[in-house]
Amino acid sequence: MQAAAPTSQETPRDSASIMLLQDAPAGMQVLLLRRHAKASNMAGVYVFPGGKLDPEDQWDDGAPQLDQTRQTLASALAEPGTPPERAAALYVAALREAVEECGLLLAEPTAGGQPLDAAAARARLRGGETFTSMLQSLALRLQTRALVPWSRWITPVAPSMASRRFDTRFFVARAPQGQVARHDNQETVDTLWVAPRTALEQYRDGAIDLAPPQIMTLAHLARHASVAQVLEAALRQRPPTILPQAFDDHGSRVICYPGDERHAVRERAMPGPTRLLYREHRFYPERGFDALFE
Incomplete structure (x- = not known):
């Protein structure tokens, strides 16, 4: 077996x-x-709402639109090398992307008795208003407390399905009640509420496309029966950092994860298989589909 040749040395965003x-x-x-x-990245693939960090996501500490201090958010993120202002910006980015991409607003009015209008918030963003300005105009405070860090995925040096590299923090949150998720018909073209295992079955059958981080994350989520169980598990763990490594096995591409004998990190980062094989335009565990849930 030979290691795959690197194709991109760019710093992950x-x-x-x-x-x-x-x-x-x-x-x-x-x-x-x-x-x-x-789309320029992961075209046609089903993903969780998200995107890259924008300069406007970095706010001063004590901003009235933030319900926790930057230091508190940094402690929850549990990344010693990430400064508090960057940690807080990641929470803001996740909440901003939720509004932009699917119209779900995790926020609360700063004054009692005011209604929360997610549709109006999204319309303001589509009209060109900045995220910060929209929150100020509607007197809203973000609910960063609703987000719990789950994992950190860093795109391999040789990406499998993308031309760019990202350092992505995955958060879990309960969807806000009374709001309806809708794709934006620009970056996203379909909205799917689905059980994690069902999504993987649809991927196996060719009905939808998924990227390896979504495959492994869905397999992890499928081990929990309720939102409460997921949130409890997230609060108990330190978010693992996962930098997949790729190699070629007799002409077939293989992606391995921490804990695999070919990975530089020998300690497991998540349950399930430690490697995926790419064949017939699909990623599969070596021992077949059911190995995702072992």
């Missing part, structure tokens, strides 16, 4: 992704959005 969850009669569901077929 900071980004944030939010896994919005809801309890349904048939079990817990997660929100997936389909990327536009002409």
